[in-house]
Amino acid sequence: MKGIKRLAQHLDISIGTVSRALNGKPDVNEETRRRVLDAAALLGYAPNQAGRSLRRGSTNAVGFMIESNDETETNSDNFFLGVIGGLTGALLKHNLDLVVLPCSVNEDPHDYLQRIVARRLVDAVIISATQRRDRRIDLLKAARIPFIALGRTGGPDEHAWIDLDFEGVAHKAVARLAALGHRQIAVAIPDNEINLGYVFRDAFEDAMAHHRLTVDPSHIIRARSSEHGGYTIGNALLAMEKRPTAIVLVYEMMAIGLYRRLNEAGLTPGRDLAVVGFREGPQSQFLSPALTSFRMSLRDLGIGLAEGLLATMPAYADQFPQGFVHKLWPMELVEGESDAMVIGR
Amino acid sequence: MKGIKRLAQHLDISIGTVSRALNGKPDVNEETRRRVLDAAALLGYAPNQAGRSLRRGSTNAVGFMIESNDETETNSDNFFLGVIGGLTGALLKHNLDLVVLPCSVNEDPHDYLQRIVARRLVDAVIISATQRRDRRIDLLKAARIPFIALGRTGGPDEHAWIDLDFEGVAHKAVARLAALGHRQIAVAIPDNEINLGYVFRDAFEDAMAHHRLTVDPSHIIRARSSEHGGYTIGNALLAMEKRPTAIVLVYEMMAIGLYRRLNEAGLTPGRDLAVVGFREGPQSQFLSPALTSFRMSLRDLGIGLAEGLLATMPAYADQFPQGFVHKLWPMELVEGESDAMVIGR
Numbered sequence: 001m002k003g004i005k006r007l008a009q010h011l012d013i014s015i016g017t018v019s020r021a022l023n024g025k026p027d028v029n030e031e032t033r034r035r036v037l038d039a040a041a042l043l044g045y046a047p048n049q050a051g052r053s054l055r056r057g058s059t060n061a062v063g064f065m066i067e068s069n070d071e072t073e074t075n076s077d078n079f080f081l082g083v084i085g086g087l088t089g090a091l092l093k094h095n096l097d098l099v100v101l102p103c104s105v106n107e108d109p110h111d112y113l114q115r116i117v118a119r120r121l122v123d124a125v126i127i128s129a130t131q132r133r134d135r136r137i138d139l140l141k142a143a144r145i146p147f148i149a150l151g152r153t154g155g156p157d158e159h160a161w162i163d164l165d166f167e168g169v170a171h172k173a174v175a176r177l178a179a180l181g182h183r184q185i186a187v188a189i190p191d192n193e194i195n196l197g198y199v200f201r202d203a204f205e206d207a208m209a210h211h212r213l214t215v216d217p218s219h220i221i222r223a224r225s226s227e228h229g230g231y232t233i234g235n236a237l238l239a240m241e242k243r244p245t246a247i248v249l250v251y252e253m254m255a256i257g258l259y260r261r262l263n264e265a266g267l268t269p270g271r272d273l274a275v276v277g278f279r280e281g282p283q284s285q286f287l288s289p290a291l292t293s294f295r296m297s298l299r300d301l302g303i304g305l306a307e308g309l310l311a312t313m314p315a316y317a318d319q320f321p322q323g324f325v326h327k328l329w330p331m332e333l334v335e336g337e338s339d340a341m342v343i344g345r
Numbered sequence: 346m347k348g349i350k351r352l353a354q355h356l357d358i359s360i361g362t363v364s365r366a367l368n369g370k371p372d373v374n375e376e377t378r379r380r381v382l383d384a385a386a387l388l389g390y391a392p393n394q395a396g397r398s399l400r401r402g403s404t405n406a407v408g409f410m411i412e413s414n415d416e417t418e419t420n421s422d423n424f425f426l427g428v429i430g431g432l433t434g435a436l437l438k439h440n441l442d443l444v445v446l447p448c449s450v451n452e453d454p455h456d457y458l459q460r461i462v463a464r465r466l467v468d469a470v471i472i473s474a475t476q477r478r479d480r481r482i483d484l485l486k487a488a489r490i491p492f493i494a495l496g497r498t499g500g501p502d503e504h505a506w507i508d509l510d511f512e513g514v515a516h517k518a519v520a521r522l523a524a525l526g527h528r529q530i531a532v533a534i535p536d537n538e539i540n541l542g543y544v545f546r547d548a549f550e551d552a553m554a555h556h557r558l559t560v561d562p563s564h565i566i567r568a569r570s571s572e573h574g575g576y577t578i579g580n581a582l583l584a585m586e587k588r589p590t591a592i593v594l595v596y597e598m599m600a601i602g603l604y605r606r607l608n609e610a611g612l613t614p615g616r617d618l619a620v621v622g623f624r625e626g627p628q629s630q631f632l633s634p635a636l637t638s639f640r641m642s643l644r645d646l647g648i649g650l651a652e653g654l655l656a657t658m659p660a661y662a663d664q665f666p667q668g669f670v671h672k673l674w675p676m677e678l679v680e681g682e683s684d685a686m687v688i689g690r
Contacts, residue, residue, distance in 0.1 A: 022463055040463035061466055063444075081425075088449040097461065099408070100445035104433040118367060118385035121406055121444065121466070227627070256631065282572070286601065286631065 011039055023060055023095065062091055062309065063122035065101040065113060065136075067129050078282055079298065080128075083150075086302020087126070094316060096123075110135040117143050124313050126150060126305055130161075132195045146312040148305055148325065153195055157326060160308050162301070164279075165328040166196060166250075169294050170203035171210070172333050173248045173276040176292075178211040181343030182274060186219035186244040188233050188254055197222075200250045219244050223254065230254035234261025237273065245343055246274035252281040255291050255338075274339035279331070289337035296331045304329065356384055370440070407436055407654065408467035410446040410458060410481075412474050423627055424643065425473075428495075431647020432471070439661060441468075455480040462488050469658050471495060471650055475506075477540045491657040493650055493670065498540050502671060505653050507646070509624075510673040511541060511595075514639050515548035516555070517678050518593045518621040521637075523556040526688030527619060531564035531589040533578050533599055542567075545595045564589050568599065575599035579606025582618065590688055591619035597626040600636050600683075619684035624676070634682035641676045649674065 004022070008015040013032065021028045021036035028036075064087060066080050080100075088098045099122060103112040109129075113136050116122070123146070127136050130151035137159060140147045148160040170187075177185055187204045189197040201220060208215050221236050223229035233254060237243055238261070249255055255277040262269055269275045270289045277293035308325035310316040349367070353360040358377065366373045366381035373381075409432060411425050425445075433443045444467060448457040454474075458481050461467070468491070472481050475496035482504060485492045493505040515532075522530055532549045534542040546565065553560050566581050568574035578599060582588055583606070594600055600622040607614055614620045615634045622638035653670035655661040 037459050037463045059466065060464060084447050085449070088447050089451060092449060092452070097464070097466070098447060099466065100447060102429050102433050102443060102445060104430070104437060106434060107437070114382050116442065118382045119405060119442070121404065121442070260631070286605070 007036070007040060011035060023058070025095065058123050058315075059121065060095060061097045061099050061122045062087075062124045062126070062306075063099055063101045063116065064126045065103060065109070065116075065128060067103050067105070067109065079279070082298025083302040083305065086297075086299035086304075087306050088302075089299075090303040090306030091310075094310060094319075101125075110139060114139055117145055124309055126309055130195050131193050132198055133193075134195075146309065146314075148309040148312060150305060151195060152199060154198065158324070160312050160324040160326070162304055162308055162325060162327045162329055163199075164196070164296070165331050166200045167203040167206075167328070169278065169331055170200060170248065171207045172294075174204065174207035174211060174213070176333070177246045177248075177274060177276065177339065178213060180274070180339070180341065182244075182246040183213055183343070184216065184219065184242070184244040184246070185213065186221055186237070186247040187215075188221045188223055188229075188247060188249045188251075190225045190250065191222040191229075192225075194225075197250065204248065216242070216244070218242075221247075225251040225253070227253045227257040227260075230257025230259075231261045232257075234258045234265070238265055244273075245341075246276070246339065248276045249278050252277055252279045252293065254278075255287060255293075259287055269338040270336075270340045272341075274341055276339050277336075280334050287338075289340070291338045292336035293334050294331035295334045296329060301329055352381070352385060356380060403468050403660075404466065405440060406442045406444050406467045407432075407469045407471070407651075408444055408446045408461065409471045410448060410454070410461075410473060412448050412450070412454065424624070427643025428647040428650065431642075431644035431649075432651050433647075434644075435648045435651035436655075439655060439664075446470075455484060459484055462490055469654055471654055475540050476538050477543055478538075479540075491654065491659075493654040493657060495650060496540060497544060499543065503669070505657050505669040505671070507649055507653055507670060507672045507674055508544075509541070509641070510676050511545045512548040512551075512673070514623065514676055515545060515593065516552045517639075519549065519552035519556060519558075521678070522591045522593070522619060522621065522684065523558060525619070525684070525686065527589075527591040528558055528688070529561065529564065529587070529589040529591070530558065531566055531582070531592040532560075533566045533568055533574075533592060533594045533596075535570045535595065536567040536574075537570075539570075542595065549593065561587070561589070563587075566592075570596040570598070572598045572602040572605075575602025575604075576606045577602075579603045579610070583610055589618075590686075591621070591684065593621045594623050597622055597624045597638065599623075600632060600638075604632055614683040615681075615685045617686075619686055621684050622681075625679050632683075634685070636683045637681040638679050639676035640679045641674060646674055 004015055004018055008018045017028060017032065018036050021033045022040060084100060091098050101116055103109050125140060125145055125147040127147060128150040130149050130153045132154040134153045137153060150162060152161055152163045174185060189201050205215055221233050223233045255275060258275060259269055262273060267273060277291040280293040280295045307320055311320035311322045311325060349360055349363055353363045362373060363381050366378045367385060429445060436443050446461055448454050470485060470490055470492040472492060473495040475494050475498045477499040479498045482498060495507060497506055497508045519530065534546050550560055566578050568578045600620060603620060604614055607618060612618060622636040625638040625640045652665055656665035656667045656670060
């Protein structure tokens with residue numbers, strides 16, 4: 001059994017109703033929807049030209065591209081799972097299913113997305129881990145696939161994006177440390193081409209300048225975005241002749257490795273070195289002393305991304321007339337003990 | 346621009362070659378493949394009846410259904426990310442893309458999968474978090490969708506599955522504790538209908554009987570599969586008049602909350618209560634004393650699932666002639682200090 005026409009015949013319902021039921025349109029009553037889905041699943045319905053045409057080539061699926069690599073696999077980072085939770089619920093209200101598209105570390109993200117786009121697996125895409133120069137943006141624009149980016153790029157932003165408020169985090173962290181008397185403040189950024197490293201470094205330097213503090217070039221530490229990266233940051237700090245009195249981290253998992261390395265050296269965060277983490281994560285509560293970090297709702301970010309994406313999709317533009325969203329996602333300071341020390345002037 | 350025919354005309358390549366390139370068949374040279382994918386992405390190719398027919402209705406995508414809920418979101422559990430890494434690489438060798446299908450906590454898993462199947466988003470499916478009675482199995486069989494289950498069910502197993510070796514873990518843990526003199530051993534299992542809870546309880550009771558030990562019904566503790574669940578297990582243990590001297594956990598994150606609760610009560614794992622964790626996770630290394638747990642390769646499990654699934658797909662049965670895989674995934678004991686105490690007889 002194939003095709004919407006034969007499915008309609010089998011059910012003795014009009015093709016239009018079957019199509020609307022398959023596509024989850026709200027004008028089909030619940031009982032009919034169930035009958036159609038039951039029959040479609042049991043009889044092995046596959047969309048043919050008629051179905052495709054009625055559905056205007058749509059899949060009713062939205063893709064969320066994430067990069068799967070050794071770091072994310074061992075990091076036990078809950079970031080994407082949290083965002084997915086928000087996305088799924090918000091999209092389901094509009095009868096869209098979220099499919100997560102994990103790009104392997106062995107594949108170029110652009111080539112991966114190109115194949116997904118060519119196969120038309122999804123109607124619209126959310127990309128993440130934006131690079132400074134991100135060719136995926138050009139690809140999606142040329143293919144006219146609606147999309148939103150989680151993260152900015154270094155290029156023009158004539159497209160929808162939402163990014164974390166790295167500027168706000170850098171300014172709040174530096175202001176707090178400067179008020180406690182710190183003058184030698186280091187920053188840890190990723191050692192790859194992800195754009196957030198550039199954004200955070202710029203924001204950090206801007207915040208330091210605002211407080212008339214000088215950034216020592218050796219205090220800009222590049223490391224992997226992982227627990228292990230935090231450990232290597234600890235190594236770098238301990239090896240310095242002129243050690244900073246404070247460090248601001250761009251990635252939450254770094255704090256765990258840094259704590260471990262400091263502990264091994266007999267040093268205590270908040271007493272021997274002030275540490276300001278990034279996003280408050282589930283691990284924070286197990287760190288002692290408590291890490292000063294920044295709170296945000298992953299679920300709300302997922303909802304925000306869903307709504308920003310719907311605004312780029314012609315079929316939903318009426319309901320979401322905001323056009324291209326450009327939004328910095330707020331992060332709220334959570335005071336811990338990891339930067340409690342006061343520096344004498 | 347729509348349709349494979351117009352794409353072929355534009356490129357001046359045969360429809361068959363374009364189809365094979367779009368479907369990633371190995372008999373198309375790399376340069377041609379790139380030209381076709383570039384053109385398909387840039388010109389907005391969408392499969393029409395001809396393309397569908399040539400491709401026999403296939404999407405070249407495999408779905409991995411996971412349940413997204415409050416626990417997985419806050420747990421920072423790396424289990425699925427690790428498995429996805431292995432799956433992605435193994436499937437890509439066969440020109441299949443993995444799409445992750447996150448079922449929201451607000452939706453019934455069966456109804457969710459029914460919609461995905463009806464929309465024919467994927468050619469084949471991996472399901473996880475199998476329930477004792479799992480209607481998704483019947484759905485997939487009836488719809489003739491190739492699938493493999495990560496986890497057993499309580500029903501007939503005339504389908505492919507791979508599950509963790511809960512029996513091996515329970516027997517190794519109980520044997521170890523019995524040898525150290527423990528007689529009152531508790532077990533922690535999930536408080537929901539996931540089948541692994543039943544499997545692990547049965548295996549634990551079997552192992553206890555093997556060592557001629559009695560299971561006190563109050564020592565079978567049901568809790569949420571999360572850090573917080575571990576904390577409530579600690580509460581339950583502390584409230585017992587007749588406290589067990591050891592506990593075996595079915596879920597790795599429980600250990601973290603249990604450690605925290607014990608520490609709050611001034612008790613030390615491995616001295617006041619023997620604790621055997623489940624899967625060795627990235628958090629284990631931050632627990633002190635080190636948790637006795639079981640090691641497995643998430644990546645290899647992903648590869649095993651991919652190969653077991655390919656064996657169920659007609660197009661790949663020649664290369665993977667193993668039929669329905671029924672496999673218990675081995676887990677290797679990693680000795681820690683959390684169960685180092687010896688009980689006097």
